[in-house]
Amino acid sequence: MVSAFDTLLMQKALDAAWAYQVLTFPNPAVGAVVSNDQGDILGLAAHQKAGSAHAEVLAIKAAYETLTEDRRISDIEDASELHTFLKKHHTHLFHNLSLHVTLEPCHHFGKTPPCSSLIEALHFKRIVIGSYDESMAQGGGAYLQSKGMEVHFGCLKKACDLLLSPFTCKEKKEPFLFFKLALSANGVATGGIITSLDSRIMVHRLRDRCDLLVIGGNTVRTDRPILDARLCEGKAPDVLIYSHHNDFDCTIPLFDTPDRCVTVASDLNHVNDYAMVMVEGGQGLLDALSNEIKWYLIFESPHEKEGKTIVLPTGLQKVFSQRVGEDTMSWYFKHTS
Ligand SMILES: NC(=O)C1=CN([C@@H]2O[C@H](COP(=O)(O)OP(=O)(O)OC[C@H]3O[C@@H](n4cnc5c(N)ncnc54)[C@H](OP(=O)(O)O)[C@@H]3O)[C@@H](O)[C@H]2O)C=CC1
Ligand SMILES: Nc1c(N[C@@H]2O[C@H](COP(=O)(O)O)[C@@H](O)[C@H]2O)[nH]c(=O)[nH]c1=O
Numbered sequence: 001m002v003s004a005f006d007t008l009l010m011q012k013a014l015d016a017a018w019a020y021q022v023l024t025f026p027n028p029a030v031g032a033v034v035s036n037d038q039g040d041i042l043g044l045a046a047h048q049k050a051g052s053a054h055a056e057v058l059a060i061k062a063a064y065e066t067l068t069e070d071r072r073i074s075d076i077e078d079a080s081e082l083h084t085f086l087k088k089h090h091t092h093l094f095h096n097l098s099l100h101v102t103l104e105p106c107h108h109f110g111k112t113p114p115c116s117s118l119i120e121a122l123h124f125k126r127i128v129i130g131s132y133d134e135s136m137a138q139g140g141g142a143y144l145q146s147k148g149m150e151v152h153f154g155c156l157k158k159a160c161d162l163l164l165s166p167f168t169c170k171e172k173k174e175p176f177l178f179f180k181l182a183l184s185a186n187g188v189a190t191g192g193i194i195t196s197l198d199s200r201i202m203v204h205r206l207r208d209r210c211d212l213l214v215i216g217g218n219t220v221r222t223d224r225p226i227l228d229a230r231l232c233e234g235k236a237p238d239v240l241i242y243s244h245h246n247d248f249d250c251t252i253p254l255f256d257t258p259d260r261c262v263t264v265a266s267d268l269n270h271v272n273d274y275a276m277v278m279v280e281g282g283q284g285l286l287d288a289l290s291n292e293i294k295w296y297l298i299f300e301s302p303h304e305k306e307g308k309t310i311v312l313p314t315g316l317q318k319v320f321s322q323r324v325g326e327d328t329m330s331w332y333f334k335h336t337s
Pocket of ligand 1: 181183190280
Protein backbone atom coordinates (compact mmCIF):
# COMPACT_ATOMS: atom_id res chain seq x y z
CA MET A 1 0.00 0.00 0.00
CA VAL A 2 1.17 3.47 -0.87
CA SER A 3 0.00 6.04 1.71
CA ALA A 4 -0.55 9.80 1.60
CA PHE A 5 2.72 10.08 3.48
CA ASP A 6 4.49 8.15 0.71
CA THR A 7 3.25 10.70 -1.83
CA LEU A 8 4.49 13.53 0.37
CA LEU A 9 7.97 11.99 0.52
CA MET A 10 7.92 11.25 -3.20
CA GLN A 11 7.02 14.88 -3.89
CA LYS A 12 10.14 15.90 -1.92
CA ALA A 13 12.21 13.54 -4.08
CA LEU A 14 10.59 14.99 -7.24
CA ASP A 15 11.37 18.57 -6.21
CA ALA A 16 14.99 17.67 -5.47
CA ALA A 17 15.28 16.04 -8.90
CA TRP A 18 13.66 18.87 -10.90
CA ALA A 19 16.39 21.25 -9.75
CA TYR A 20 18.78 19.17 -11.92
CA GLN A 21 16.46 18.60 -14.89
CA VAL A 22 18.50 18.49 -18.13
CA LEU A 23 21.75 19.02 -16.16
CA THR A 24 21.98 15.23 -15.60
CA PHE A 25 21.53 14.42 -19.30
CA PRO A 26 22.17 11.88 -20.85
CA ASN A 27 21.27 10.40 -17.47
CA PRO A 28 17.76 10.87 -16.08
CA ALA A 29 16.98 13.43 -13.37
CA VAL A 30 16.25 11.38 -10.22
CA GLY A 31 15.48 12.25 -6.60
CA ALA A 32 15.50 10.09 -3.46
CA VAL A 33 14.57 10.33 0.22
CA VAL A 34 15.56 8.18 3.20
CA SER A 35 13.08 8.40 6.09
CA ASN A 36 12.20 6.64 9.34
CA ASP A 37 8.87 5.35 10.70
CA GLN A 38 8.23 8.65 12.47
CA GLY A 39 8.36 10.38 9.10
CA ASP A 40 11.63 12.20 9.71
CA ILE A 41 13.62 12.84 6.54
CA LEU A 42 17.15 11.61 7.24
CA GLY A 43 18.55 12.11 3.75
CA LEU A 44 17.24 13.87 0.63
CA ALA A 45 19.23 14.14 -2.60
CA ALA A 46 19.17 14.31 -6.38
CA HIS A 47 21.41 12.91 -9.09
CA GLN A 48 23.45 15.89 -10.30
CA LYS A 49 25.59 14.89 -13.25
CA ALA A 50 26.00 11.85 -15.51
CA GLY A 51 28.84 9.71 -14.19
CA SER A 52 28.49 10.91 -10.60
CA ALA A 53 26.71 9.16 -7.71
CA HIS A 54 23.02 8.32 -8.18
CA ALA A 55 20.28 9.98 -6.11
CA GLU A 56 19.77 6.92 -3.87
CA VAL A 57 23.46 6.79 -2.99
CA LEU A 58 23.59 10.50 -2.15
CA ALA A 59 20.40 10.27 -0.05
CA ILE A 60 21.85 7.25 1.79
CA LYS A 61 25.13 9.13 2.30
CA ALA A 62 23.18 12.08 3.78
CA ALA A 63 21.22 9.71 6.06
CA TYR A 64 24.46 8.08 7.24
CA GLU A 65 25.76 11.53 8.12
CA THR A 66 22.52 12.29 10.00
CA LEU A 67 22.56 9.00 11.92
CA THR A 68 26.24 8.71 12.83
CA GLU A 69 29.10 10.84 13.97
CA ASP A 70 31.37 9.12 11.45
CA ARG A 71 32.58 11.96 9.21
CA ARG A 72 34.85 9.83 7.02
CA ILE A 73 32.06 9.56 4.44
CA SER A 74 31.71 13.33 4.03
CA ASP A 75 34.75 13.70 1.78
CA ILE A 76 33.83 10.75 -0.46
CA GLU A 77 32.26 11.81 -3.74
CA ASP A 78 33.12 8.98 -6.10
CA ALA A 79 30.13 6.66 -6.54
CA SER A 80 32.09 3.36 -6.34
CA GLU A 81 33.89 4.51 -3.20
CA LEU A 82 30.56 5.49 -1.61
CA HIS A 83 29.09 2.04 -2.43
CA THR A 84 32.14 0.32 -0.91
CA PHE A 85 32.16 2.49 2.22
CA LEU A 86 28.43 2.10 2.88
CA LYS A 87 28.45 -1.65 2.32
CA LYS A 88 31.30 -1.96 4.83
CA HIS A 89 30.16 0.49 7.51
CA HIS A 90 26.31 0.54 7.45
CA THR A 91 26.10 -1.37 10.78
CA HIS A 92 22.45 -2.29 10.06
CA LEU A 93 21.41 1.37 10.38
CA PHE A 94 19.01 1.14 7.44
CA HIS A 95 16.99 -1.99 8.41
CA ASN A 96 14.07 0.02 9.74
CA LEU A 97 14.19 2.82 7.20
CA SER A 98 12.33 3.56 3.95
CA LEU A 99 13.72 4.70 0.63
CA HIS A 100 11.55 6.70 -1.78
CA VAL A 101 12.98 7.13 -5.25
CA THR A 102 11.45 8.71 -8.37
CA LEU A 103 12.94 6.04 -10.68
CA GLU A 104 13.42 2.31 -10.14
CA PRO A 105 16.95 1.76 -8.75
CA CYS A 106 19.44 0.77 -11.47
CA HIS A 107 20.37 -2.86 -11.74
CA HIS A 108 23.50 -2.79 -13.90
CA PHE A 109 27.11 -1.67 -13.90
CA GLY A 110 27.28 1.54 -15.90
CA LYS A 111 29.59 4.40 -14.97
CA THR A 112 28.67 3.54 -11.35
CA PRO A 113 27.85 0.23 -9.58
CA PRO A 114 24.21 -0.98 -9.34
CA CYS A 115 22.10 0.83 -6.73
CA SER A 116 20.06 -2.39 -6.33
CA SER A 117 23.09 -4.13 -4.84
CA LEU A 118 23.72 -1.33 -2.31
CA ILE A 119 20.04 -1.20 -1.29
CA GLU A 120 20.03 -4.99 -0.89
CA ALA A 121 23.18 -4.88 1.28
CA LEU A 122 21.68 -2.16 3.50
CA HIS A 123 18.37 -4.06 3.62
CA PHE A 124 15.86 -1.21 3.75
CA LYS A 125 12.49 -1.94 5.31
CA ARG A 126 10.51 -0.45 2.40
CA ILE A 127 11.36 0.83 -1.06
CA VAL A 128 8.82 3.06 -2.79
CA ILE A 129 9.38 3.73 -6.50
CA GLY A 130 7.80 6.28 -8.88
CA SER A 131 8.59 5.28 -12.49
CA TYR A 132 9.67 1.96 -13.97
CA ASP A 133 13.08 1.99 -15.62
CA GLU A 134 12.66 0.73 -19.17
CA SER A 135 16.30 1.24 -20.14
CA MET A 136 19.11 -1.33 -20.07
CA ALA A 137 19.47 -0.57 -16.31
CA GLN A 138 15.97 -1.92 -15.54
CA GLY A 139 15.03 -4.65 -13.08
CA GLY A 140 16.16 -3.19 -9.72
CA GLY A 141 12.67 -3.27 -8.18
CA ALA A 142 11.96 -6.89 -9.13
CA TYR A 143 15.44 -7.89 -7.97
CA LEU A 144 14.89 -6.34 -4.52
CA GLN A 145 11.49 -8.03 -4.28
CA SER A 146 13.13 -11.35 -5.15
CA LYS A 147 15.44 -10.76 -2.18
CA GLY A 148 12.40 -10.52 0.12
CA MET A 149 12.25 -6.74 0.41
CA GLU A 150 8.99 -4.74 0.45
CA VAL A 151 8.85 -2.82 -2.83
CA HIS A 152 6.02 -0.57 -4.08
CA PHE A 153 5.84 0.76 -7.63
CA GLY A 154 3.90 3.66 -9.12
CA CYS A 155 3.85 6.26 -6.31
CA LEU A 156 3.12 9.63 -8.07
CA LYS A 157 3.85 7.75 -11.29
CA LYS A 158 2.47 10.41 -13.64
CA ALA A 159 4.62 13.12 -12.09
CA CYS A 160 7.68 10.84 -12.00
CA ASP A 161 7.11 9.89 -15.66
CA LEU A 162 6.96 13.61 -16.58
CA LEU A 163 10.25 14.19 -14.77
CA LEU A 164 11.73 11.32 -16.78
CA SER A 165 10.65 12.77 -20.18
CA PRO A 166 14.13 13.72 -21.52
CA PHE A 167 15.43 10.24 -20.68
CA THR A 168 12.36 8.55 -22.17
CA CYS A 169 12.86 10.57 -25.38
CA LYS A 170 16.52 9.52 -25.46
CA GLU A 171 15.56 5.85 -25.07
CA LYS A 172 13.08 6.23 -27.97
CA LYS A 173 15.77 8.03 -29.99
CA GLU A 174 13.60 11.16 -30.17
CA PRO A 175 14.94 14.64 -29.43
CA PHE A 176 13.83 16.35 -26.21
CA LEU A 177 12.93 19.95 -27.07
CA PHE A 178 12.39 22.75 -24.59
CA PHE A 179 11.82 26.46 -25.06
CA LYS A 180 13.82 28.67 -22.70
CA LEU A 181 12.54 32.17 -22.14
CA ALA A 182 13.80 35.01 -19.94
CA LEU A 183 11.06 37.42 -18.81
CA SER A 184 10.86 40.62 -16.80
CA ALA A 185 8.34 40.82 -13.93
CA ASN A 186 5.85 42.39 -16.35
CA GLY A 187 6.40 39.72 -19.02
CA VAL A 188 8.80 41.51 -21.41
CA ALA A 189 11.28 39.30 -23.30
CA THR A 190 13.11 41.89 -25.39
CA GLY A 191 15.64 44.70 -24.99
CA GLY A 192 18.93 43.12 -23.86
CA ILE A 193 19.75 41.53 -20.52
CA ILE A 194 16.65 40.66 -18.46
CA THR A 195 17.66 38.08 -15.87
CA SER A 196 20.43 38.02 -13.24
CA LEU A 197 23.91 36.59 -13.67
CA ASP A 198 22.85 33.54 -11.59
CA SER A 199 20.10 32.77 -14.12
CA ARG A 200 22.38 33.33 -17.07
CA ILE A 201 24.97 30.98 -15.56
CA MET A 202 22.19 28.39 -15.24
CA VAL A 203 21.26 28.93 -18.91
CA HIS A 204 24.89 28.37 -19.87
CA ARG A 205 24.99 25.15 -17.80
CA LEU A 206 21.93 24.02 -19.74
CA ARG A 207 23.53 24.99 -23.07
CA ASP A 208 26.53 22.88 -22.03
CA ARG A 209 24.25 19.82 -21.69
CA CYS A 210 22.44 20.49 -25.00
CA ASP A 211 23.78 19.30 -28.29
CA LEU A 212 21.67 21.73 -30.37
CA LEU A 213 20.37 25.24 -29.81
CA VAL A 214 17.58 26.50 -32.08
CA ILE A 215 17.36 30.27 -32.54
CA GLY A 216 15.09 32.45 -34.68
CA GLY A 217 16.46 34.48 -37.59
CA ASN A 218 15.29 37.79 -36.16
CA THR A 219 17.09 37.18 -32.85
CA VAL A 220 20.31 36.42 -34.72
CA ARG A 221 20.06 39.72 -36.65
CA THR A 222 18.94 41.78 -33.60
CA ASP A 223 21.15 40.35 -30.83
CA ARG A 224 24.21 39.14 -32.80
CA PRO A 225 24.53 36.41 -30.11
CA ILE A 226 27.40 34.07 -29.19
CA LEU A 227 25.19 31.27 -27.82
CA ASP A 228 28.01 29.46 -26.07
CA ALA A 229 28.47 28.27 -22.46
CA ARG A 230 31.28 30.64 -21.46
CA LEU A 231 29.71 31.53 -18.07
CA CYS A 232 30.29 27.94 -16.89
CA GLU A 233 33.28 27.17 -19.11
CA GLY A 234 31.16 24.56 -20.84
CA LYS A 235 30.93 23.41 -24.44
CA ALA A 236 29.00 25.36 -27.02
CA PRO A 237 26.11 23.47 -28.65
CA ASP A 238 25.58 23.32 -32.40
CA VAL A 239 23.15 25.96 -33.67
CA LEU A 240 20.14 25.75 -35.97
CA ILE A 241 18.98 29.16 -37.19
CA TYR A 242 15.28 28.84 -38.01
CA SER A 243 14.74 31.30 -40.84
CA HIS A 244 13.28 31.94 -44.27
CA HIS A 245 16.64 33.45 -45.30
CA ASN A 246 20.18 32.19 -45.73
CA ASP A 247 22.17 35.40 -45.91
CA PHE A 248 23.29 35.94 -42.32
CA ASP A 249 26.24 38.20 -41.58
CA CYS A 250 29.08 35.76 -40.93
CA THR A 251 30.77 38.17 -38.50
CA ILE A 252 27.97 37.49 -35.96
CA PRO A 253 29.87 35.83 -33.04
CA LEU A 254 27.85 32.57 -33.07
CA PHE A 255 29.51 31.71 -36.41
CA ASP A 256 32.96 32.16 -34.91
CA THR A 257 32.63 29.71 -31.99
CA PRO A 258 35.08 26.76 -32.25
CA ASP A 259 33.90 23.12 -32.56
CA ARG A 260 30.37 24.04 -33.52
CA CYS A 261 28.24 23.32 -36.56
CA VAL A 262 25.79 26.06 -37.64
CA THR A 263 22.86 25.20 -39.91
CA VAL A 264 20.26 27.56 -41.38
CA ALA A 265 16.91 25.97 -42.26
CA SER A 266 13.25 26.83 -42.72
CA ASP A 267 12.17 23.52 -41.19
CA LEU A 268 13.02 21.57 -38.04
CA ASN A 269 14.10 18.29 -39.67
CA HIS A 270 17.67 18.80 -38.50
CA VAL A 271 16.49 18.60 -34.88
CA ASN A 272 16.01 14.84 -35.30
CA ASP A 273 19.79 14.36 -35.51
CA TYR A 274 20.12 15.56 -31.91
CA ALA A 275 19.07 14.35 -28.44
CA MET A 276 18.84 17.46 -26.22
CA VAL A 277 17.62 20.64 -27.89
CA MET A 278 17.09 24.07 -26.33
CA VAL A 279 15.11 26.69 -28.25
CA GLU A 280 15.80 30.36 -27.48
CA GLY A 281 13.54 32.93 -29.04
CA GLY A 282 11.08 35.77 -28.75
CA GLN A 283 7.37 36.03 -29.54
CA GLY A 284 7.75 35.06 -33.22
CA LEU A 285 9.53 31.79 -32.48
CA LEU A 286 7.24 31.04 -29.54
CA ASP A 287 4.21 31.32 -31.85
CA ALA A 288 5.84 29.51 -34.77
CA LEU A 289 6.84 26.47 -32.67
CA SER A 290 4.03 26.28 -30.12
CA ASN A 291 2.63 23.13 -31.73
CA GLU A 292 6.02 21.42 -31.77
CA ILE A 293 7.18 22.15 -28.21
CA LYS A 294 5.71 20.68 -25.02
CA TRP A 295 8.27 21.94 -22.49
CA TYR A 296 8.96 25.55 -21.46
CA LEU A 297 11.58 26.78 -19.01
CA ILE A 298 10.91 30.34 -17.92
CA PHE A 299 13.31 32.53 -15.94
CA GLU A 300 11.46 35.45 -14.40
CA SER A 301 13.18 38.53 -13.03
CA PRO A 302 11.64 40.54 -10.15
CA HIS A 303 12.31 43.74 -12.13
CA GLU A 304 10.00 45.38 -14.66
CA LYS A 305 11.12 46.39 -18.14
CA GLU A 306 9.72 48.54 -20.91
CA GLY A 307 8.43 46.68 -23.93
CA LYS A 308 5.73 44.45 -25.28
CA THR A 309 4.33 41.80 -22.92
CA ILE A 310 4.87 38.26 -24.22
CA VAL A 311 1.84 36.06 -24.94
CA LEU A 312 2.58 32.52 -23.76
CA PRO A 313 1.08 29.41 -25.39
CA THR A 314 -2.18 28.22 -23.82
CA GLY A 315 -2.37 25.07 -21.67
CA LEU A 316 0.89 25.52 -19.77
CA GLN A 317 0.97 23.70 -16.44
CA LYS A 318 3.72 24.58 -13.97
CA VAL A 319 5.45 21.44 -12.74
CA PHE A 320 8.34 22.94 -10.80
CA SER A 321 9.61 26.29 -9.58
CA GLN A 322 12.74 27.38 -7.73
CA ARG A 323 14.70 30.53 -6.98
CA VAL A 324 17.86 31.15 -8.98
CA GLY A 325 19.50 34.13 -7.32
CA GLU A 326 16.90 36.88 -7.33
CA ASP A 327 14.93 35.26 -10.19
CA THR A 328 12.44 32.41 -10.34
CA MET A 329 12.99 29.50 -12.71
CA SER A 330 9.93 27.40 -13.62
CA TRP A 331 9.35 24.33 -15.78
CA TYR A 332 5.99 24.17 -17.61
CA PHE A 333 4.41 21.30 -19.53
CA LYS A 334 1.98 22.10 -22.32
CA HIS A 335 -1.09 19.90 -22.21
CA THR A 336 -2.75 19.28 -25.54
CA SER A 337 -6.44 18.40 -25.65
N1 LIG B 1 14.12 36.76 -23.37
C1 LIG B 1 14.58 35.73 -24.03
O1 LIG B 1 14.75 34.65 -23.49
C2 LIG B 1 14.87 35.89 -25.48
C3 LIG B 1 14.58 37.07 -26.08
N2 LIG B 1 14.82 37.23 -27.40
C4 LIG B 1 14.46 38.51 -27.97
O2 LIG B 1 13.38 38.34 -28.86
C5 LIG B 1 13.44 39.31 -29.88
C6 LIG B 1 13.22 38.65 -31.21
O3 LIG B 1 12.04 37.95 -31.17
P1 LIG B 1 11.26 37.58 -32.50
O4 LIG B 1 11.06 38.80 -33.33
O5 LIG B 1 10.10 36.80 -32.11
O6 LIG B 1 12.29 36.75 -33.31
P2 LIG B 1 12.77 35.24 -33.24
O7 LIG B 1 14.03 35.24 -33.98
O8 LIG B 1 12.79 34.74 -31.88
O9 LIG B 1 11.65 34.41 -34.03
C7 LIG B 1 11.09 34.85 -35.23
C8 LIG B 1 11.92 34.44 -36.42
O10 LIG B 1 11.84 33.03 -36.61
C9 LIG B 1 11.89 32.74 -37.99
N3 LIG B 1 10.66 32.01 -38.33
C10 LIG B 1 9.44 32.13 -37.76
N4 LIG B 1 8.56 31.29 -38.36
C11 LIG B 1 9.26 30.65 -39.33
C12 LIG B 1 8.92 29.65 -40.27
N5 LIG B 1 7.68 29.16 -40.36
N6 LIG B 1 9.88 29.21 -41.09
C13 LIG B 1 11.14 29.70 -41.01
N7 LIG B 1 11.53 30.65 -40.13
C14 LIG B 1 10.59 31.11 -39.30
C15 LIG B 1 11.91 34.05 -38.76
O11 LIG B 1 13.26 34.32 -39.12
P3 LIG B 1 13.57 35.15 -40.48
O12 LIG B 1 12.98 36.51 -40.24
O13 LIG B 1 15.05 35.15 -40.56
O14 LIG B 1 12.91 34.41 -41.60
C16 LIG B 1 11.42 35.03 -37.71
O15 LIG B 1 11.94 36.33 -37.88
C17 LIG B 1 14.79 39.98 -29.76
O16 LIG B 1 14.60 41.23 -29.18
C18 LIG B 1 15.55 39.09 -28.81
O17 LIG B 1 16.46 39.80 -28.01
C19 LIG B 1 15.33 36.24 -28.14
C20 LIG B 1 15.66 35.04 -27.57
C21 LIG B 1 15.45 34.76 -26.19
N1 LIG C 1 18.49 38.51 -22.53
C1 LIG C 1 18.53 37.33 -21.92
C2 LIG C 1 18.62 36.14 -22.64
N2 LIG C 1 18.64 36.19 -24.00
C3 LIG C 1 19.08 35.11 -24.85
O1 LIG C 1 20.48 34.98 -24.84
C4 LIG C 1 21.00 35.28 -26.14
C5 LIG C 1 22.35 35.94 -26.03
O2 LIG C 1 23.26 34.93 -25.68
P1 LIG C 1 24.83 35.24 -25.67
O3 LIG C 1 25.14 35.96 -26.95
O4 LIG C 1 25.49 33.92 -25.56
O5 LIG C 1 25.06 36.12 -24.48
C6 LIG C 1 19.96 36.16 -26.76
O6 LIG C 1 20.02 36.19 -28.16
C7 LIG C 1 18.71 35.46 -26.29
O7 LIG C 1 18.52 34.23 -26.97
N3 LIG C 1 18.66 34.96 -21.95
C8 LIG C 1 18.64 34.93 -20.58
O8 LIG C 1 18.68 33.85 -19.98
N4 LIG C 1 18.55 36.07 -19.88
C9 LIG C 1 18.49 37.27 -20.49
O9 LIG C 1 18.43 38.27 -19.79
